[in-house]
Amino acid sequence: MSTLPLSVPTRRRRRSVRHTLDVRVSPYAYVAPFFLLFCAFGLFPLIYTAWVSLHDWTLLSEEHTFVGAKNFQTLLADGYFWNATFNTLSIGVLSTVPQLLLAVWLAHLLNRRLRFQTLLRISMLLPNVTSVVAVVVIFSQLFGRDFGLINWVLSWFGIGNIDWAAGTATSHIALAVMIMWRWTGYNALIFLAAMQAVPRELYEAATLDGASSFTQLRRITIPMIRPTIIFVVIVSTIGAMQIIAEPLLFGQSSGAGGGAASGGPDRQYQTLALFVYEQGFTKFDFGYASAASWLMFLVVVAVAGINFLISRRVKGGTT
Amino acid sequence: MTPRIRRLAVPVLTASLLALATACGSGGGSPATEASAKPGEKIKLSVGLFGDFGFKPLYEEYKKTHPNIEVVEAVTQFNDHHNNLVKRLATNAGAGDVEAVEVGYVSTFTSQPGKFVDLKQYGLDKRQGDYLDWKWQQGLSKDGQQLLGLGTDVGGLAMCYRKDLFKKAGLPSGRTEVSALWPTWEQYIETGKKFGAAKVADAKFVDSPGEIFRAMVNQAPVGLYDAQDKIIVDSNPDVKKAWDLSNQLTQEGLTAKLAAFTPPWNTGFAKGSFATIICPAWMTGFIQEQAKDASGKWDIATVPGGSGNSGGSHLMVPKQSKHPKEAAELIDFLTSKENQAKVFKEEGTFPSIPALYDDPSIQNFTKPFFGDAPIGKIYSDAAKALKPQHLGPKEADVRVAIGNGLGRVEQGKQTPEEAWAQVLQDVQKIR
Numbered sequence: 001m002s003t004l005p006l007s008v009p010t011r012r013r014r015r016s017v018r019h020t021l022d023v024r025v026s027p028y029a030y031v032a033p034f035f036l037l038f039c040a041f042g043l044f045p046l047i048y049t050a051w052v053s054l055h056d057w058t059l060l061s062e063e064h065t066f067v068g069a070k071n072f073q074t075l076l077a078d079g080y081f082w083n084a085t086f087n088t089l090s091i092g093v094l095s096t097v098p099q100l101l102l103a104v105w106l107a108h109l110l111n112r113r114l115r116f117q118t119l120l121r122i123s124m125l126l127p128n129v130t131s132v133v134a135v136v137v138i139f140s141q142l143f144g145r146d147f148g149l150i151n152w153v154l155s156w157f158g159i160g161n162i163d164w165a166a167g168t169a170t171s172h173i174a175l176a177v178m179i180m181w182r183w184t185g186y187n188a189l190i191f192l193a194a195m196q197a198v199p200r201e202l203y204e205a206a207t208l209d210g211a212s213s214f215t216q217l218r219r220i221t222i223p224m225i226r227p228t229i230i231f232v233v234i235v236s237t238i239g240a241m242q243i244i245a246e247p248l249l250f251g252q253s254s255g256a257g258g259g260a261a262s263g264g265p266d267r268q269y270q271t272l273a274l275f276v277y278e279q280g281f282t283k284f285d286f287g288y289a290s291a292a293s294w295l296m297f298l299v300v301v302a303v304a305g306i307n308f309l310i311s312r313r314v315k316g317g318t319t
Numbered sequence: 320m321t322p323r324i325r326r327l328a329v330p331v332l333t334a335s336l337l338a339l340a341t342a343c344g345s346g347g348g349s350p351a352t353e354a355s356a357k358p359g360e361k362i363k364l365s366v367g368l369f370g371d372f373g374f375k376p377l378y379e380e381y382k383k384t385h386p387n388i389e390v391v392e393a394v395t396q397f398n399d400h401h402n403n404l405v406k407r408l409a410t411n412a413g414a415g416d417v418e419a420v421e422v423g424y425v426s427t428f429t430s431q432p433g434k435f436v437d438l439k440q441y442g443l444d445k446r447q448g449d450y451l452d453w454k455w456q457q458g459l460s461k462d463g464q465q466l467l468g469l470g471t472d473v474g475g476l477a478m479c480y481r482k483d484l485f486k487k488a489g490l491p492s493g494r495t496e497v498s499a500l501w502p503t504w505e506q507y508i509e510t511g512k513k514f515g516a517a518k519v520a521d522a523k524f525v526d527s528p529g530e531i532f533r534a535m536v537n538q539a540p541v542g543l544y545d546a547q548d549k550i551i552v553d554s555n556p557d558v559k560k561a562w563d564l565s566n567q568l569t570q571e572g573l574t575a576k577l578a579a580f581t582p583p584w585n586t587g588f589a590k591g592s593f594a595t596i597i598c599p600a601w602m603t604g605f606i607q608e609q610a611k612d613a614s615g616k617w618d619i620a621t622v623p624g625g626s627g628n629s630g631g632s633h634l635m636v637p638k639q640s641k642h643p644k645e646a647a648e649l650i651d652f653l654t655s656k657e658n659q660a661k662v663f664k665e666e667g668t669f670p671s672i673p674a675l676y677d678d679p680s681i682q683n684f685t686k687p688f689f690g691d692a693p694i695g696k697i698y699s700d701a702a703k704a705l706k707p708q709h710l711g712p713k714e715a716d717v718r719v720a721i722g723n724g725l726g727r728v729e730q731g732k733q734t735p736e737e738a739w740a741q742v743l744q745d746v747q748k749i750r
Contacts, residue, residue: 140582
């Protein structure tokens with residue numbers, strides 16, 4: 001844009017002011033809705049939660065006494081908090097790692113000329129569209145101890161009745177399967193989109209050189225879609241750290257019993273988010289729950305950061 | 320100009336739409352109306368319940384005498400109902416005009432008298448003479464000055480059992496003989512061992528120890544709290560005894576390991592996975608609903624260990640109600656003598672009005688589902704013998720902590736001693 005000569009009529013100059021205003025200001029107007037909403041529903045709660053976490057603050061009493069870092073001290077010494085942290089990490093690893101490997105593989109399979117391409121791609125998204133309540137209720141029945149389908153199938157191989165919800169490892173596996181069911185197809189589609197941007201010539205050349213499909217995946221596809229992998233890893237990590245609906249509903253629809261938000265009588269599948277929910281919304285101890293959610297926030301940031309560093313190093317095998 | 324306007328218009332419009340959407344989201348309450356409604360004005364009363372109270376036919380009847388009042392029922396699951404009520408009271412928004420409160424929570428709410436309408440204002444203290452005294456007391460504020468809730472039902476205890484499974488196990492199956500098997504809980508466990516030894520296919524003696532524990536504690540003169548609202552789980556020998564007996568059921572392999580009120584537990588009813596279940600009056604309605612095909616197979620015997628109360632509810636009016644007068648009138652109607660009798664005959668929830676206990680229509684009431692068991696007489700006797708127990712404000716939380724402990728033993732994760740140590744720690748954290 002060239003600068004206007006000084007001798008222009010005022011009318012034109014006013015127009016140019018408006019023009020500059022438009023160019024300078026309207027981008028902010030575009031992004032303003034997000035930031036307004038973010039301030040109202042993201043930033044403000046974040047700061048307010050920090051404020052609440054410094055108080056002895058329960059929903060049942062009007063008095064909120066300032067207690068400093070006492071909630072954090074209690075929390076760091078609370079075995080149930082660390083138990084929930086362990087469960088979250090365990091369920092996170094069990095669900096995310098196989099899920100992403102499976103998603104890359106699925107995307108690789110779909111990244112070729114196929115019949116009913118669109119149908120196949122859409123059907124991958126279907127589990128994600130299904131309501132999480134329906135998914136958990138149905139999977140809780142599949143993983144049922146006495147009349148569950150999975151135990152029935154396992155009984156053919158002489159494996160006894162597994163009480164999925166009762167055991168720590170078994171309940172984590174059950175929950176991981178539910179999470180994978182919902183998110184594998186979704187992630188596969190994101191990978192697929194990235195794969196389609198990889199130049200076909202690379203594959204043609206590799207095929208001519210006699211590279212197998214798996215070698216092509218390892219040496220061409222994965223290095224080429226690295227930014228997408230990093231993105232998906234971070235988003236799924238954050239998602240996995242915040243798992244709450246699955247364990248909460250699993251507790252209600254499996255026969256394991258325990259309090260509404262205990263995650264089983266031994267808290268065997270209570271995740272961090274469920275721990276926060278238990279403290280805040282069944283015990284109404286908002287101060288403690290706020291402190292827990294702040295620590296959970298730090299855990300999420302830390303784990304996402306570590307995964308970022310790891311996935312940034314992803315290269316296709318030994319190049 | 321036009322494209323420029325459009326460029327600006329899009330974000331502005333988006334922002335205003337979003338703002339509008341959030342405004343709608345935060346509002347959503349009922350339109351403000353005058354505290355006392357004008358005659359002839361249409362009034363909608365919402366009633367918040369957990370589970371089916373059998374009130375539906377009563378609303379229809381109420382409409383006949385009160386044509387301007389429409390009653391809307393909102394039913395949520397037990398835990399959610401009470402947790403939501405706490406939240407709604409704290410935020411002063413969203414509570415119904417009438418809210419049901421179970422006995423495990425009643426003390427939680429009566430200790431917040433400011434959040435509820437004093438029903439004396441609307442003359443409901445006239446009902447005191449109708450009620451079991453302890454049931455009446457439970458609905459009063461801590462200082463006894465305000466009337467916050469009117470009782471619906473009481474959960475006098477009995478023991479329901481499957482005749483067919485008892486026969487298979489070679490045990491007597493008539494209700495008098497079965498009652499004679501277990502005057503005490505120890506004898507109940509002995510009977511269970513005999514049942515277990517008979518190895519009836521796919522059936523255990525009892526569903527799970529959780530509700531049995533609750534019943535045993537409720538039979539004691541003092542339960543989880545003392546009269547000063549102090550938690551005495553660690554020092555009350557009756558609680559420890561109930562704990563030991565409950566775990567004995569587990570350790571003898573007598574439980575089906577089905578936690579109460581879960582879907583697999585419901586399936587257990589249908590499949591006949593357990594032979595006995597602790598049966599407060601309201602449980603009979605539950606069994607009938609869950610074990611539809613088992614009509615005639617269930618029967619009712621007396622409970623081991625003497626009488627006790629398990630469950631039962633009150634109806635309360637949150638102060639945020641826009642129509643407290645009408646809500647109080649509705650409570651008066653729903654808890655009236657005639658209607659409590661009606662609800663009992665339909666749903667099995669037993670009246671808290673002693674004048675009914677000797678009423679022939681109750682005394683002679685039988686249910687074909689339970690092999691024509693005289694449930695009117697059984698539960699009248701149970702209710703008459705009831706000794707009230709003081710319940711504390713965090714009763715429900717304490718019960719969850721103990722229930723989790725029983726669950727850990729049941730799932731083989733801990734020995735009873737380890738589980739008890741953890742229960743005591745958990746209970747100590749409850750404030």
